[in-house]
Amino acid sequence: MVNLFDTNMDPELKNSILEHINRCFDCQKEYHNALEIISMLKPKLQPNAPFLLKQNIMNQLKMENTEMKAQDPKVKKFSPRFKRILLVAAVLAATMVIIPIVNNNTSVFNSTARAANSLIDNSIRATQLVKSMIVKLKVRTLPNDNFSLVGPDYEMVNHSIYKQFGNPHKWRVEKPGRVVVCNGEFQYMHIVGMQEFYKAPSYHNLIEDFELYLEPEKILIKEQYNLKKDGSALTMEVKNGLVYLAVTHKAQGDFTNEYMLNTSIEESHNRREYVFDNDTKLLRGLKIYLIEGEKETLIVNLESIEYNVDIDPTLFALHIPQGQECIDLAAVPKGEVFTNITSKQAAEILCKGLSQKDWLLVAPALINYGPNGELSSDMKEKLGGLTLLQLGEPFKSGQYPGEFVPYEVRLKSGRIVKHNLALRNDNPNKVWLVDGGF
Template structure:
């Protein structure tokens, strides 16, 4: 009797089947297997459906009609980063996949889920090649149905620690298990923070570990309102379809609507291998006004347990100006005031290029980017600063501004400001 023999039966034991005496002896002497069985039982108990759900006959028509009654697309959104990108919506989609079956008794759903968990327990590597409608240099969360596809690659190594790399042509994120680093090659600027302190890949984070799609994120699914789903078994695969309304608060402004997957009305489609529980296909489609549909994200290839070069996986380039995101603003000259007043002070400081105030306001911008901003906005005169608005799931506010640049051109900006730092000081998070 060994651990592999026990793990092959862990799904059966988790759903209540008797444990043979030889395996009981192994269980008593193996802390790892005991912990895994206990965890499987907790998860299965948490995700077991208490009843069989049947979708209404008009499910598709009713939900799609409701999801498509949204305002038009706002101006494009620029944000340098987000501290708390929302993954709850994606989690809601995926976690349900092996937890619920609309045509299967609860016990069968438990056992299928348990088998999938056991089959995935020895996963060593994961790689996904996908396409997303975005811009190469933008945040990983940013999407726009009007844009062309940009190739992305997600590579993960499991083991003593989780190591991963997510990249597209203009932005790369690497985590070596201790530090997360994100950089934009063309800008020569990057950010870093301890692992867990920089949500750099935002909504794509849920794709880093397919096991977590089925386990830890189920609790998010239980608390996500407005999600409607159906599950079908198609031969050797299980297909999950979810209609998810845009998440966030759009009462003040629809500026952020359709600027990310979670802030869009979407149809998410996932396929899983029935035998192993492994994710085999992902497609997320934006549901636009008038009934139009545009694919926002689509997997091209998903592979498991391919060899991974660890050195290449976690490699970072030289010549990057690294900004420590754990440090925060360098002062509090923009603390204790309204966002509108902060925006006004920042724009006035840009006129004379007051570096003392701008060092605080642009603390997350490197020297090269600041020099670029200086070349464009030094000498600019304020024409208007309007009332700040909240939109979507952004943690800060957007301040509509209009300025007249020194070259005679006028710019309308939506300055993104946030003050969720230890100093409670407003900092610029995008908009230029």
């Protein structure tokens, strides 16, 4: 699979691997995992950056290799989680420019950064042995909005994460207005306020930035990258058996237009304070502060994290009431009306359809809002018969893969709504889909 990421790959071999991936559920999962890791690291990939991480992994591989040679060849076996690290290493090696390895007395890396690097390495290794964890977090967000949404003016909302490592991984992430569970094969989401249910394969990401919290090693692999970036300030202190590590982070994404700035952790200037147990090297605490000029606001506070505890297996299932519709997010969107046009034209067709209550016309763009794009009667009542007053020029912001189209409409009720419609067409048929902003 690693060969897929090599640009010089034999196309025939590539096709045969892709064909297999298409048919094999296990490989599909691994492939998506690799793609996800690449996309997670990509914005930070700089040709001269991550050589230490690579070097570490390569050393680890060498070590593992020597150990394996000493064993009976029939019993050599990687743990599934170690295999994943191998995959990451191999993908990095295949996609990155080869950098000459600099020796240890280089001034590129100061001693604090080097100590932090080694702490992170040890912690990543320690995390591999964890079998389960329960995390309690408080996040400044809205209880019934996306998991990634954060903002300095929201209240602190309780979040719980339950994670069972092993094969397959099972997990549950919840806050008062939203629950997502993964039983290893599928994910289910319940939006409590709207009584809506969604289903998606396990490799879809219904929890956005929270995906990172499901695997502490991912947080740390990411931090290790940040370490090598210029402008990341770092402090480290050992006190009473705990190690305190603080990293200052700059917003990731394109902020020529600042609409998305400070709306998620990735898209904000922030400081992250980690606490590790000095003996076990496991993560014990995390605080994230949003930085706006002189002002700092605590937006994430890890209240507790318990490792290797028993978790009630019923938490990894979601009760869907009988007769309840469940929106399948894996369905490939279809809708010629919303393809081969600009996002602004798509917004115009959408508004026209809503104004004429032509529910069939707008359905292809609204598949995230109801089964087959059928809106709830509440939404039909609210949006039907609206008048479009104005559409602005589409813009991109932050890490959002789609575009925002500013609009102003008058609802039937007389109320004027001015907002930005979030539209994206990153699907196989390039259909513009409404993703938010009603």
